[in-house]
Amino acid sequence: MKKKxxxxxxxxxxxxxxxxxxxxxxxxxxxxxLTATASKYIGVPYxxxxxxxxxxxxxxxxxxxxxxxxHDLNRTAATQYKQGKAVAKSDLQPGDxxxxxxxxxxxxxxxxxxxSKFIHAGTSTGVTESSLDSSYWGKRYVxxxxxxxxxxxxxxxxxxxxVDKEEVKDSAIDFTVYASRGEVALQLxxxxxxxxxxxxxxxxxxxxxxxxxxxxxxxxxxxxxxGDENGKFNAGSPLTRAQMAKVLVTAFDLKMSSKNMxxxxxxxxxxxxxxxxxLASNGxxxxxxxxxxxxxxxxxxxxxxxxxxxxx
Numbered sequence: 456m457k458k459k460x461x462x463x464x465x466x467x468x469x470x471x472x473x474x475x476x477x478x479x480x481x482x483x484x485x486x487x488x489l490t491a492t493a494s495k496y497i498g499v500p501y502x503x504x505x506x507x508x509x510x511x512x513x514x515x516x517x518x519x520x521x522x523x524x525x526h527d528l529n530r531t532a533a534t535q536y537k538q539g540k541a542v543a544k545s546d547l548q549p550g551d552x553x554x555x556x557x558x559x560x561x562x563x564x565x566x567x568x569x570x571s572k573f574i575h576a577g578t579s580t581g582v583t584e585s586s587l588d589s590s591y592w593g594k595r596y597v598x599x600x601x602x603x604x605x606x607x608x609x610x611x612x613x614x615x616x617x618v619d620k621e622e623v624k625d626s627a628i629d630f631t632v633y634a635s636r637g638e639v640a641l642q643l644x645x646x647x648x649x650x651x652x653x654x655x656x657x658x659x660x661x662x663x664x665x666x667x668x669x670x671x672x673x674x675x676x677x678x679x680x681x682g683d684e685n686g687k688f689n690a691g692s693p694l695t696r697a698q699m700a701k702v703l704v705t706a707f708d709l710k711m712s713s714k715n716m717x718x719x720x721x722x723x724x725x726x727x728x729x730x731x732x733x734l735a736s737n738g739x740x741x742x743x744x745x746x747x748x749x750x751x752x753x754x755x756x757x758x759x760x761x762x763x764x765x766x767x
Contacts, residue, residue: 486549486569486605491628493520493566493574495751498698500581500726508751509724513563516576517552520566526603528552532564539602544587550605553587555595567599580684584692589685628693634759637667637690639699640680643706644670646763649677658688665690697727697750699759703739704730707766712736718748725750739765 496519502510506519514535518528529535536554547553547567553575555563565575571587585592630638644651651669656662659682661671667690674680682688694702703709716735721728731748734740739762742748 487628489520489524489550489566489605490568491753492523493568494628494693495695495753496520496576496582497574497584497692498581498695499576501576501578505576509726511576511582513565513576516582517564517566521603524603528602533561535564535602536561536598536600539600542599542601544596544599547599548601548605550603551599551601553599554597555592556597557595561597563595577684583683584689585683586685591684628753630691632755633693634699634754634756635690636680636688636692636694637671638756639694639702639754639759640667640670640674640688640690642759642763643679643702644673646767647706649673656688658682658686660687661690693753695750696748696752696754696758697725697731699754699762700727700730700734700740700748703762703766704733709733709737709739709766716741718742718746720747720750734762 496508496511496516499508499516500510501512503512504515505511506515508519511519514528514530514532517535518530521528529538532554535552539552542548542551547569549567549569551567553565553567553573554561555565557563563575565573565585567573568584572584573587574582574584576582577585587593587596649670651673653672653676654663654665654668656665656668656672657675658671658680661668665671667688671680671688671690675682680688711733713736716732718731718735721731725731727750731740731750735742735748740748743752
């Protein structure tokens with residue numbers, strides 16, 4: 456099948472995770488469940504008033520994630536700020552709600568992933584990860600609230616070496632099973648036959664000694680990976696199946712064939728409907744066997760490899 460140099464599609468990776476609750480901090484879910492649930496919405500576009508996977512605003516995103524984890528949140532950032540127990544910025548834990556003043560008063564909310572990282576639905580980025588240490592969010596930070604406690608997670612090292620510290624990541628998502636952006640970069644660079652000898656990475660979080668440096672740099676030169684708002688590559692972040700469909704259709708210049716297939720979770724209004732339909736019509740995917748495609752499921756390594764092999 457004819458290959459095509461990818462268009463600047465890393466943006467599609469990023470477009471595309473209680474009422475009266477008071478200070479309820481009952482243990483209900485683990486950090487792993489929290490991170491996996493929030494991360495599966497990465498890339499969902501920002502829609503004012505949005506409360507579903509078709510589009511989310513900031514408080515709609517936090518409300519949806521917490522609802523799936525068994526906790527009820529109020530509807531707006533300002534009213535969510537009235538819930539839970541105040542925590543210091545230095546004591547942030549995964550699952551704490553972090554609040555910002557972006558347009559007067561408490562007007563934006565996200566979910567802490569621990570340390571300076573948080574995940575949120577940004578007006579210009581959709582659901583994405585950001586840093587409290589960035590110049591934009593740092594000066595707009597208002598405070599944090601703990602409305603639920605989540606179990607601690609261990610740290611694991613991918614390809615651990617003393618010089619690959621940027622590859623240390625939470626064990627919330629098992630990257631021996633699921634595909635990270637770093638792994639996608641490696642496989643795409645190899646499949647497209649790119650020169651990966653230049654390891655002078657343009658990304659702030661990818662050192663020249665990283666195993667992803669060559670692939671990330673080569674793909675950056677082609678305008679494929681442009682990084683997030685903080686100039687980071689985020690090699691340890693997952694991709695959803697819908698995002699992967701967009702990538703593969705663009706990468707291999709796929710067109711709709713005569714074979715048609717419909718999935719119950721991919722209505723015609725879904726942002727990836729065309730790409731998923733094209734992928735299925737070419738026999739690259741048949742869905743999950745229950746009539747669904749699994750748009751928000753994270754891509755498994757075995758499926759990534761299978762998709763690319765079918766496209767060679």
